[in-house]
Amino acid sequence: MMRTREGGMDLKPMDAEQLRESAHKMVGFIADYYQTIESFSVLGQVRPEYLHQLLPDSAPNHSEPLQDVLNGDVSQLSFHFIGTRIHVLNGQFLDEIADVDTKILPGVTHWQSPNYIAYFPFYGSFAGSLGQMLSAGINIVGFSWVTSPAATELETIVTDSLAKLLKLPRQGGGVMQGTASEFVLTVQLAARDKVLKKVGKSALGKLVVYSSDQTHACIQKASQIAGIHAENCRAPKTDSSTNFDLSPRAVSDAISQDTASGRIPLFLCATVGTTSSTGVDPFASLGKIAKLIFLLVLISTKLFSYISATPEGNGMWFHVDAAYAESAYICPEYRHYIDGVEEADSFDLDPHKWFPTNFDCAVLWVKEPIYLPH
Numbered sequence: 326m327m328r329t330r331e332g333g334m335d336l337k338p339m340d341a342e343q344l345r346e347s348a349h350k351m352v353g354f355i356a357d358y359y360q361t362i363e364s365f366s367v368l369g370q371v372r373p374e375y376l377h378q379l380l381p382d383s384a385p386n387h388s389e390p391l392q393d394v395l396n397g398d399v400s401q402l403s404f405h406f407i408g409t410r411i412h413v414l415n416g417q418f419l420d421e422i423a424d425v426d427t428k429i430l431p432g433v434t435h436w437q438s439p440n441y442i443a444y445f446p447f448y449g450s451f452a453g454s455l456g457q458m459l460s461a462g463i464n465i466v467g468f469s470w471v472t473s474p475a476a477t478e479l480e481t482i483v484t485d486s487l488a489k490l491l492k493l494p495r496q497g498g499g500v501m502q503g504t505a506s507e508f509v510l511t512v513q514l515a516a517r518d519k520v521l522k523k524v525g526k527s528a529l530g531k532l533v534v535y536s537s538d539q540t541h542a543c544i545q546k547a548s549q550i551a552g553i554h555a556e557n558c559r560a561p562k563t564d565s566s567t568n569f570d571l572s573p574r575a576v577s578d579a580i581s582q583d584t585a586s587g588r589i590p591l592f593l594c595a596t597v598g599t600t601s602s603t604g605v606d607p608f609a610s611l612g613k614i615a616k617l618i619f620l621l622v623l624i625s626t627k628l629f630s631y632i633s634a635t636p637e638g639n640g641m642w643f644h645v646d647a648a649y650a651e652s653a654y655i656c657p658e659y660r661h662y663i664d665g666v667e668e669a670d671s672f673d674l675d676p677h678k679w680f681p682t683n684f685d686c687a688v689l690w691v692k693e694p695i696y697l698p699h
C-alpha cells in the first residue's frame with residue numbers, strides 16, 4: 326500500500342515485478358542469516374512478553390518497504406541517540422524500521438544453528454526452503470484431487486517412493502499432513518469409529534488405549550480429543566534395564582485385566598525411537614499381542630460381542646510411531662530395527678525431524694485406508 330497525494334490509501338498490491346525484486350532481497354536476508362547463524366546465541370535472549378513492548382498494539386495503516394521490515398536500509402541515513410534509542414533522520418527510530426533484525430531474531434531459538442543440541446534434530450535444508458517457496462508462491466490448495474490434481478498425485482508418488490526406501494509392506498497407502506500428532510489423532514479416531522460402529526456408541530467409556538510412559542505426549546492429547554476416558558489410558562512404566570522399551574508382558578497383563586473387567590482394548594501405540602531416550606519398543610512382539618494374544622484373551626473372557634465386532638480377526642489397532650527415528654531405517658544396516666512392521670495398521674514418520682525437510686511435514690501410512698475417511 327502507498328499513500329496517495331490526498332493522504333488516502335492506495336490499496337494496490339505488489340505486482341510480479343515487485344515480487345521479483347523483493348524476493349531477491351528476502352533470499353539475500355535468509356542467506357545472510359545462515360552465514361552469520363553461529364554468531365547468535367542459540368536460545369532467544371528475551372523475556373516473556375518482550376515483543377508486546379516492541380510492536381504497536383494495533384495493525385499499521387500503511388505498509389513499509391520490505392527492506393525496512395527486514396533490516397532497515399540505514400546505509401544512507403545519519404543517526405543520533407535520543408535516550409537509549411537510535412534516531413534516524415527521516416523521523417523514525419532505528420528500532421521502528423528494522424523489525425526482523427532487531428525485534429524478531431533476538432526472540433528466535435536458532436534450531437538450525439550447528440550449536441543447537443536440545444530436544445531433537447529439526448533439520449531443514451536450503452532445498453527444502455526453496456520447495457516451500459515454490460509451494461507458497463503457487464499457493465497450492467490440495468484438499469481433494471480436483472483442487473490441484475498435481476498436489477494429490479505428487480503426494481502419492483512421494484509417499485510411495487519413501488515407502489519403497491523403507492521397504493514397507495506393499496499394502497495400503499500414505500498421506501502427508503503437518504505433524505505426527507495430527508496423525509496419531511487421525512488413526513485413533515479411525516480405530517475408535519471402526520469399533521464403535523460394531524459395538525455401539527455407548528461403549529465409548531469402555532475403550533482402552535495402550536502405550537508406554539516414554540510415548541510422545543501426543544497420544545494423551547489424541548485420547549482426550551477422541552473421548553477416551555483418562556482412566557482408560559494405560560502407560561506401563563519402563564526403566565533403564567530394558568533401555569526404556571515397552572514390555573510386551575506389561576501390555577498383555579494390562580489387556581488381561583481390562584478385558585476381565587469388561588473393557589475393550591482399542592489401540593496400541595509402539596514407538597520406534599522415543600523422543601526422550603530413542604528407545605525402540607519391541608513392536609514385532611507388541612504387534613502380535615495386538616493381533617493374536619488379544620483375541621485369545623477375549624475368548625477366555627467370553628467377550629464375544631467384541632470378537633464378532635472384528636470378524637477380520639484384526640484385534641486392536643496397532644500404530645507404530647516412528648516420528649523421530651524412522652529416517653535412519655532407510656540405511657540397509659539399520660533396516661532390521663523395523664522388521665515386523667507388517668503387523669502395524671498404521672505408522673507415521675516426521676521428515677521434518679531427521680530428513681532435510683523444512684517444518685512442517687509428516688507422513689502416515691495406513692494398511693487399510695478405507696477407515697480414514699470414516
Ligand SMILES: *Cc1c(COP(=O)(O)O)cnc(C)c1O
Binds near residue numbers: 503647687
Ligand atoms: C516429535 C515426535 C512426535 C510428535 O511429532 P510432531 O510432528 O511434532 O507432532 C511424536 N512421536 C515421536 C516419537 C516424536 O519424536
